[in-house]
Structures are given as structure tokens and as C-alpha cells.
Amino acid sequence: MEFTVSCKIDVSKGVEELSEKIAKILQSGASASENYFTVALSGGSTPKTIFKYLSRNYKDKILWNKIKFFWGDERCVPADHPDSNYLMTKENLFGKIEIRAENIFPIDGDNIPAEEVVSYSSIIKENVVMKDGFPSFDLILLGLGEDGHTASIFPNQIELLDSKNICEVALHPLLNQKRITLTGEVINNADQIIFLVTGASKAKMIDTILNKRTDFEKLPASFVKPKQGKLIWMLDEAAASLIAT
DSSP: OOOOTTEEEEEESSHHHHHHHHHHHHHHHHHHOSSOEEEEEOOSHHHHHHHHHHHHHSTTTSOGGGEEEEESEEESSOTTSTTOHHHHHHHHTGGGSOOOGGGBOOOOTTSOHHHHHHHHHHHHHHHSOEETTEEOOSEEEEOOOTTSOBTTBOGGGGGGGGOSSSEEEEEOTTTOOEEEEEOHHHHTTSSEEEEEEOSGGGHHHHHHHHTTOTTGGGSGGGGOOOSSSEEEEEEETTTTTTSOO
16 A cells, blocks of 8 residues: 555544544643644544543543644634534533633634634634744644545645645535635644544545545545644544555
8 A cells, every 4th residue: 555654544443442542642742742732623523522532531631721722624604503613622522621711712603704714814823833834733633524525625626725825715515605724735734633534434535545546636635744744544443444554
């Protein structure tokens, strides 16, 4: 198989084992950081399960106030809307641990999208270390869509990977729903990027990307290759079922 040199494949038996690994990474990052450990979160069912695990098992075991939380993407909906990534995280993690409000930087999905792109970019620049002209998060957590999208960079908007902006407005190709997303330049400038992927429904897409099957180069997730940092694909056995590890 042809994996990128910096790419590591980590397979867990299930999402609980995967959640424990993420807990240890957050625990270590917060403890080791002199200032703040900066993390961009993902939405989706797998992160939701991980957040529940963290709130149950690591409520008092992680230095939460040493972590600054951001989002890799967000739907352009109010913060109390069921589709909001922020609301999902609040309900399953932030509302159940002790963390200062000033450590949490949600995207304002209720704002005019073009204005929020500018506003959120400024917030990131003020709080995240800059390297080579772009923010460099300590950790970015990513999901993988069955169409190969990641963050809110979809195959029909693959040009957002090369945008020189920190954030862009994206449009869901089927729902026509506007979203705010980090660009590829920012994602690939992180110290560590982790794809969190579980379930058999993602196995074919993972095989296509990691083994560079036909048309893999049309898939946004194929272009996640950190310039200086590490890339880890954290999978459960079902998601990894079509690759050899």
C-alpha cells in the first residue's frame, strides 16, 4: 500500500478504545503545553460519542482550562439549532466539565457567512500561533464523509483546499446549506491532524484514499498532508476492514 510517509494508521476495536486514545492525547497536550493547547474540533456521530466518553471518564483528569477549543467547520445555523456542531459539543462535553467560557471559540453560524469568515479568521489569528503565514493548531480533528469530504470542503469545491484565506464559506452540494470551514492551507499547517472514522459505511472511502484507488485525487480528504506535523487515521475495525494494517 502507498501511504504518505507521515501517515499513521491506528485501528481500535471500537469507538470506546478510540475515545480513550483521544483522551490521552488531550491530557498529554494540555499538561505539556506552556501556554494553551489549541484544538479544532469536528462534528458528527463519532466525535459525539468521544465527547460523551470524555465527559464521563475524564471530567477531572484533563486540564481543560489549558485547552483552547475551535471548530474546523460549522453549519450556518443558530447556536441552539439541532444541526449546530457547537450545540452538540456543548451538550455532550462542555456542559458537563469545568471549563472557562473564554477557552471556547464557536463559529457564529447566525452571522452573515461572509462576515463570519472574516470575524472567525481574526479570532483564530489572535489565539493560535502563526507559522509560515497561517495559523498552526496543535491538533485538528477531522471527520470523513462518504463522498470523501472533510471539514466542509466538498469534492465540487476542492479549490477551497488551496485558498489563501483562513476560513471560507462552503455550500453543501445536496442541501445547499452554507457552512464556514477552515481551508486546506490551515488544516495542513497543524502540528497534528487526526481523522476520526468509524463504521463499515466508511470502509470503501478509506480504502480508496489510503490505497490511492481510482479517482482518489478528486477527494478532498486525500489532500490532507501536514507540511510539518503528523497525520493519524484513527479507525475502528469496521472502518478499517478493507485495508491491511
